[in-house]
Amino acid sequence: MTAIGQSDRRFAPKHRGSGMERSLKIWGIIFLSPWIIGFFAFTFLPMVASLLFSFTDFNLLRPNDVQFIGWANYNRLFSDPQVAAASGATLRYALVALPVAIFAPIGMAALLNSHNLVLRRVYTTLFYMPYMVPVVSAVFIWQGFLNPQSGWLNQFLASIGITGPDWINSVDWIYPALVLISLWATGNAMLPTLAGMQGVPTELYEAAKVDGANAWVRFRRITFPMISPVIFYNLILTVIGLFRYFDIPYILGRGQGNPGGATNLYNVYIYRNAFTYQDMGYASTLAWVLFVVAMIVTLILFVSARFWVYYGGERN
Amino acid sequence: MAATAIPAKTTVVQHTSPVLSQYVRKFLVKASFTLFASILLLVFLSPFGYMVATGLKNQQQISNGFLLPMSPIEYEYNGARYPLYNVPDNETGAIHQWALVTRGREESTFIDPANPEAGEIVWQGRWRTLDPVIRFDPQWGNFIEVWQGLNFPRVFLNTLVVAVFGMIGTLVSSIAVAYGFARFPIPGKNILFMILISTIVLPTFVTLVPTYTFFARIGWTGTWLPLIVPHFFANAYNVFLLRQFFMKIPREQDEAAMVDGATPLQILVRVIVPQALPVIIAVSINHFVFAWNDYFNPLIYLLGSPELWPISVAVQQYNYAFGTKPYLVQATSLLALALPVVIFFFAQKAYMRGVVITGVDK
Numbered sequence: 129m130t131a132i133g134q135s136d137r138r139f140a141p142k143h144r145g146s147g148m149e150r151s152l153k154i155w156g157i158i159f160l161s162p163w164i165i166g167f168f169a170f171t172f173l174p175m176v177a178s179l180l181f182s183f184t185d186f187n188l189l190r191p192n193d194v195q196f197i198g199w200a201n202y203n204r205l206f207s208d209p210q211v212a213a214a215s216g217a218t219l220r221y222a223l224v225a226l227p228v229a230i231f232a233p234i235g236m237a238a239l240l241n242s243h244n245l246v247l248r249r250v251y252t253t254l255f256y257m258p259y260m261v262p263v264v265s266a267v268f269i270w271q272g273f274l275n276p277q278s279g280w281l282n283q284f285l286a287s288i289g290i291t292g293p294d295w296i297n298s299v300d301w302i303y304p305a306l307v308l309i310s311l312w313a314t315g316n317a318m319l320p321t322l323a324g325m326q327g328v329p330t331e332l333y334e335a336a337k338v339d340g341a342n343a344w345v346r347f348r349r350i351t352f353p354m355i356s357p358v359i360f361y362n363l364i365l366t367v368i369g370l371f372r373y374f375d376i377p378y379i380l381g382r383g384q385g386n387p388g389g390a391t392n393l394y395n396v397y398i399y400r401n402a403f404t405y406q407d408m409g410y411a412s413t414l415a416w417v418l419f420v421v422a423m424i425v426t427l428i429l430f431v432s433a434r435f436w437v438y439y440g441g442e443r444n
Numbered sequence: 445m446a447a448t449a450i451p452a453k454t455t456v457v458q459h460t461s462p463v464l465s466q467y468v469r470k471f472l473v474k475a476s477f478t479l480f481a482s483i484l485l486l487v488f489l490s491p492f493g494y495m496v497a498t499g500l501k502n503q504q505q506i507s508n509g510f511l512l513p514m515s516p517i518e519y520e521y522n523g524a525r526y527p528l529y530n531v532p533d534n535e536t537g538a539i540h541q542w543a544l545v546t547r548g549r550e551e552s553t554f555i556d557p558a559n560p561e562a563g564e565i566v567w568q569g570r571w572r573t574l575d576p577v578i579r580f581d582p583q584w585g586n587f588i589e590v591w592q593g594l595n596f597p598r599v600f601l602n603t604l605v606v607a608v609f610g611m612i613g614t615l616v617s618s619i620a621v622a623y624g625f626a627r628f629p630i631p632g633k634n635i636l637f638m639i640l641i642s643t644i645v646l647p648t649f650v651t652l653v654p655t656y657t658f659f660a661r662i663g664w665t666g667t668w669l670p671l672i673v674p675h676f677f678a679n680a681y682n683v684f685l686l687r688q689f690f691m692k693i694p695r696e697q698d699e700a701a702m703v704d705g706a707t708p709l710q711i712l713v714r715v716i717v718p719q720a721l722p723v724i725i726a727v728s729i730n731h732f733v734f735a736w737n738d739y740f741n742p743l744i745y746l747l748g749s750p751e752l753w754p755i756s757v758a759v760q761q762y763n764y765a766f767g768t769k770p771y772l773v774q775a776t777s778l779l780a781l782a783l784p785v786v787i788f789f790f791a792q793k794a795y796m797r798g799v800v801i802t803g804v805d806k
Contacts, residue, residue, distance in 0.1 A: 149629060155708045156628025162617035163640060166677020170655060171643055177654035188657070239484070244477035253792055254485055258492075260788040262737040264756045265777040268763050272498055272770050273491040278506050280494045312491075316799060323800045364645075371647045375739050379760055398649045403744065408653050415649035422647050 256315030607735035613676035622686035726798030
């Protein structure tokens, strides 16, 4: 967060005139203009528009007949059993996925940061690599890998005497299956975590060793506080990812919510309303409610950061 | 005090052995730790193995129980083909490779390919307990089939057009915006930067419906434009990454160029960009891979135009249609991931540094 504050106060040396300053200001605004225009065109105005849409019955099947219907979409949302089901499914998935998304990168980074590992760079590259696999490929690879008959995972489980579940077609096992797929993207959160661990001064560990701290205490009292900003960053990205989670459950559930509505997550439901039923008014309502929830959650996380994220002295 | 002499001697021995045992211990710790990491890595990457192996199989090879694409070796006898088995001789125990002609519960008849004139041999035992004689038999034809089925050259070209034009757009705009944020005294700059960064947190759908409606209204759905044009208006991640890098370039160089009469645009092109090439490469790869992988936007804007599909949607649609042929599904998955993974291995240093800068500085 410090990076935002450390901007230039003085570009031009003091002896230069205010004409220079003004011309630089104009140049600066010219350079920013692509983003400013883009922000209005693709973020701000669409947000305002979708807020307006949410109070209408705008449907693309009859685009010229749009009525303001007040809070009707919101009333519908709060009594829509599909919204309750989709929110419940999303929450259940999030409860399985979030802890894994936080701890897997830490574990992987700790492994790759160990001095006992030979060829650390090679291992880091290979553990990162699955992140590069396109989401479409990843879904189909895992779908086959988790197949109860021909998939390798259940074949392996069978060889040690365990009957594996029918991952993709079971309401109970689909969320673990989704988590397994998302595990392949762990590398992207692992890299900054690893860099954070490598940045911890070794004197801290040596001093702790002299004081008789064991490995767990050293991790808990030194590593964790020192890398807490990265963990916070990963947490924020994970939560944002959950609020955007769509591709994998959509492809895996064939857009139908298979099995038994378990992949009919909140975003899949918005997509169905917008692009299957073309009901843009209700889809906007669903999107805005999600946006408000996302903002509240993000805000809570940023407030909580004060209590557990450590920004070291030299960083400020 | 003879005892004192012995300890004096043993200390010499003890002095060398702990060093040696420490060395051995260190080596053992490293070896076992690395072995542990290798097993984890093997498990982590095993779906790749499944994909490659299955992509090279046919339907029989998928159900025959071998991990790799294996086929039984057959022997032709009297116009029919019979599979070879490793048959232990009832008397000597020696293993013969015989072809199974008639199957029975307790005894079966075989033919010896080395000596077919001897006729059928009756063997006592259950043929189901025998190991078949197999050979490695990959089905390279699968890849030809999906290459043609997907119309891969067409799909590849579509993806390339979308990725390259979007890359140009995001590079030009993000470099300009990052330069603006890094170097110029703009009023309210910090607030603007905060707004820029906070756009990362927005859920996709909150802006999507009006954007889609707008693109539909101006007739851009069913074209590549919605996948390319928005990238000409900068992207928060790229701006952040480039700005971090630009701020580390010493200002004295800009000022020297300015004294020589260079305009800010000339400074950007001649001073900043040449020094920021590593991060510019990282941003380029990042966008290329993003565009290659992007499934959501093509799904929304191009679903009705199969001739424009990039690889993501083309592979998904193909695999939905051929879901009953797992070998084709895995072969297309391999085709779709080959290029991003190869690019990653060639440019991993620049790419991974970009990920680290974004994660650690923020």
